Amino acid sequence: MEFVVRTWSAGARLGSMQLAAGVQMETPTLLLLTRKGLPAFIPPDLLQNLHPDARACQVSPLHFLDSPSASIVETAGGLHKFVSMTGFGMVALARDSLMDESNGEASSKLGAAFETTSGRRVVGPAKYMEIVNACKPDLWVSLPDEVPTWAAEKRNRLSVDRTLQWLDHCLSLQPAERGNRCLGVVVGSASLDERIRSAEQTATRNVVGFSLGGFGLGEDASQRALQMDAVIAKLPKEKLRHTSGLGLPEEVLQAVEAGVDVFDSIYPFMLTKGGYAMTFPLNMENSPGNLDTQPSASELAYIGSDSAKMNLRSVAYRLDKSPLVVGCKCYTCQRHTRAYIHHLINTHEMLSQTLLEIHNTYHYLEFFKAIRDAIKADKFLAFRNWFTSTRKETRVHSPASKSPTLVLH
Amino acid sequence: MNWPRALLTDSGGFQMVSLLHLADITEEGVTFQSPVDGKPMLLTPEDSIQIQNKIGADIIMALDDVVKTTTTGPRVEEAMYRTLRWIDRCIAAHSRPHEQNLFGIVQGGLDPQLRDICLEGLVARNLPGYAIGGLAGGEGKDAFWRVVAQCTAGLPEDKPRYVMGIGFPLDIVVCTALGADMYDCVYPTRTARFGSALVSEGVLRLTHAAMATDYRPLDSSCTCMVCKRYTRAYLHTLVTKEAMGSQLVSYHNISHMMQLSRNLHSSILEGRFPE
Numbered sequence: 001m002e003f004v005v006r007t008w009s010a011g012a013r014l015g016s017m018q019l020a021a022g023v024q025m026e027t028p029t030l031l032l033l034t035r036k037g038l039p040a041f042i043p044p045d046l047l048q049n050l051h052p053d054a055r056a057c058q059v060s061p062l063h064f065l066d067s068p069s070a071s072i073v074e075t076a077g078g079l080h081k082f083v084s085m086t087g088f089g090m091v092a093l094a095r096d097s098l099m100d101e102s103n104g105e106a107s108s109k110l111g112a113a114f115e116t117t118s119g120r121r122v123v124g125p126a127k128y129m130e131i132v133n134a135c136k137p138d139l140w141v142s143l144p145d146e147v148p149t150w151a152a153e154k155r156n157r158l159s160v161d162r163t164l165q166w167l168d169h170c171l172s173l174q175p176a177e178r179g180n181r182c183l184g185v186v187v188g189s190a191s192l193d194e195r196i197r198s199a200e201q202t203a204t205r206n207v208v209g210f211s212l213g214g215f216g217l218g219e220d221a222s223q224r225a226l227q228m229d230a231v232i233a234k235l236p237k238e239k240l241r242h243t244s245g246l247g248l249p250e251e252v253l254q255a256v257e258a259g260v261d262v263f264d265s266i267y268p269f270m271l272t273k274g275g276y277a278m279t280f281p282l283n284m285e286n287s288p289g290n291l292d293t294q295p296s297a298s299e300l301a302y303i304g305s306d307s308a309k310m311n312l313r314s315v316a317y318r319l320d321k322s323p324l325v326v327g328c329k330c331y332t333c334q335r336h337t338r339a340y341i342h343h344l345i346n347t348h349e350m351l352s353q354t355l356l357e358i359h360n361t362y363h364y365l366e367f368f369k370a371i372r373d374a375i376k377a378d379k380f381l382a383f384r385n386w387f388t389s390t391r392k393e394t395r396v397h398s399p400a401s402k403s404p405t406l407v408l409h
Numbered sequence: 410m411n412w413p414r415a416l417l418t419d420s421g422g423f424q425m426v427s428l429l430h431l432a433d434i435t436e437e438g439v440t441f442q443s444p445v446d447g448k449p450m451l452l453t454p455e456d457s458i459q460i461q462n463k464i465g466a467d468i469i470m471a472l473d474d475v476v477k478t479t480t481t482g483p484r485v486e487e488a489m490y491r492t493l494r495w496i497d498r499c500i501a502a503h504s505r506p507h508e509q510n511l512f513g514i515v516q517g518g519l520d521p522q523l524r525d526i527c528l529e530g531l532v533a534r535n536l537p538g539y540a541i542g543g544l545a546g547g548e549g550k551d552a553f554w555r556v557v558a559q560c561t562a563g564l565p566e567d568k569p570r571y572v573m574g575i576g577f578p579l580d581i582v583v584c585t586a587l588g589a590d591m592y593d594c595v596y597p598t599r600t601a602r603f604g605s606a607l608v609s610e611g612v613l614r615l616t617h618a619a620m621a622t623d624y625r626p627l628d629s630s631c632t633c634m635v636c637k638r639y640t641r642a643y644l645h646t647l648v649t650k651e652a653m654g655s656q657l658v659s660y661h662n663i664s665h666m667m668q669l670s671r672n673l674h675s676s677i678l679e680g681r682f683p684e
Binding site for chain 2: 036041117312335
């Protein structure tokens with residue numbers, strides 16, 4: 001794996017990452033969500049041309065505990081072959097945000113506890129690496145002991161110690177012939193001291209990059225900013241930084257500003273499952289025009305939509321012949337209308353999820369492209385400020401109070 | 410839909426009766442429970458044709474009075490005669506006869522005499538095509554093919570014959586041998602969603618434990634996207650658990666049925682259908 005930082009804008013950086021032969025990506029970038037190695041609803045033939053930046057996926061080893069097992073993937077020649085994703089970058093990381101967010105309570109010295117479709121499983125470094133080595137991903141994140149911000153001090157210290165031990169154990173099980181593909185996890189929860197300790201220690205290990213762990217577990221956003229800055233300050237600038245669990249656009253922006261390069265997110269999937277299309281405006285230049293022609297915030301709220309997403313279940317879209325987002329060049333928007341997708345959702349057709357996941361993924365990748373364009377133009381902070389100000393449009397003013405109340409999330 | 414190829418719509422009769430409770434059939438039409446809010450709704454032949462005119466499919470189906478083949482007694486005869494009366498109402502209500510082809514549906518249960526009467530009546534209306542209906546139920550195979558044979562013998566040679574609700578590959582081959590041209594069935598995709606793949610040797614149950622370590626494609630002679638990329642072993646892990654499993658096996662099963670159709674077609678053209 002090769003990673004080079006090319007330019008900066010405030011704390012945000014633009015990089016170039018080569019995950020594998022033919023898999024070159026600019027960062028900040030998004031890893032697509034997968035279940036057992038494939039996207040939830042996008043089949044491989046539609047994934048090929050989904051978007052120029054749809055080139056890498058996250059994959060959770062937790063999906064390979066039983067069916068399939070590690071030995072089956074190994075016999076099949078590795079993950080890329082088994083799930084027919086040759087030509088895509090595959091990044092293995094333990095965290096499966098769809099199933100369960102770890103609170104660390106059931107973890108022990110034997111391993112981290114995860115809720116899976118076959119119940120609670122405790123996975124230690126040996127088992128984890130058995131699966132990672134069978135899969136042969138392009139990058140893998142080490143096994144962390146993550147705890148949320150309200151964990152007790154002692155538990156938090158234990159999590160930092162364990163995460164380091166498990167990192168060392170995982171590294172020792174990485175076969176030499178595969179080279180170094182490890183992203184070491186930095187934890188430490190709400191304690192800045194522990195965060196710094198974890199970061200400094202992890203930085204001494206032979207890793208190609210870092211994964212900022214323990215975020216997206218319910219912590220306060222301003223706390224998160226402090227913790228991230230404390231961690232990043234101790235990490236070598238030239239190495240890759242990844243984070244899981246920070247899936248919302250504002251969270252991504254905050255992390256990009258702190259200096260994170262690679263993300264995985266369940267946001268496009270969650271919108272898809274709920275029957276929503278992602279619609280938030282992507283750039284400053286066109287946005288005022290867009291907002292003028294949009295229905296008002298309260299009109300949107302009435303049908304369950306807002307300026308970031310469209311509730312396609314609503315009968316308001318029954319006769320709407322526009323594409324999901326006017327001007328969007330994704331497969332779905334080039335071919336289909338809001339009315340059609342509304343119909344598919346209401347008749348419980350699987351096609352609705354395929355079409356929505358395609359659009360939502362494309363739209364989110366365009367968001368990441370807008371971030372990179374802003375960094376290239378050295379306008380990242382302006383972009384971030386503009387974006388967060390448009391998000392405040394989702395707040396509908398209740399007549400009774402003077403302060404805006406958030407209607408939808 | 411943005412679908413550039415042919416489309417066919419059914420009249421809604423079968424769906425109402427098979428999928429919903431409390432369907433009541435009278436001369437006027439079919440009263441059933443609305444799937445949206447449970448309120449009683451009436452679908453007349455005129456309503457069905459009007460809706461199909463609006464949808465705009467290339468082939469539309471008449472609303473028929475369809476009974477299960479296991480039904481006996483005067484109900485079967487009543488349904489057959491009503492189907493003939495309703496075809497006239499359908500023809501009268503059809504507002505786009507030059508763009509959409511209205512097919513009549515032959516009913517009459519398993520009774521050859523009733524089938525004959527229905528055949529005669531429908532052929533006399535000179536419709537663009539004909540369906541053989543009422544046979545997707547629980548009848549025995551012997552009874553089934555006899556009725557199909559009788560109908561294909563009685564229908565015009567130069568018009569399509571559509572056997573409704575038939576989708577098992579063997580049934581399609583038999584009906585084709587008897588002179589039928591078109592089929593529809595939920596079977597290929599439904600069985601896919603339950604984890605069964607249609608292959609040259611028959612039906613492959615992907616949920617079976619043996620599939621977990623079977624690294625062959627679904628069907629060695631299939632050239633579809635799924636068979637080019639995936640093994641039984643991987644699909645075994647997806648079926649009934651991930652939406653992608655439904656998608657991939659459905660894709661293969663449809664591809665399989667298309668290949669079956671191509672094989673039937675070319676073997677007839679090349680004069681080697683019997684083999």
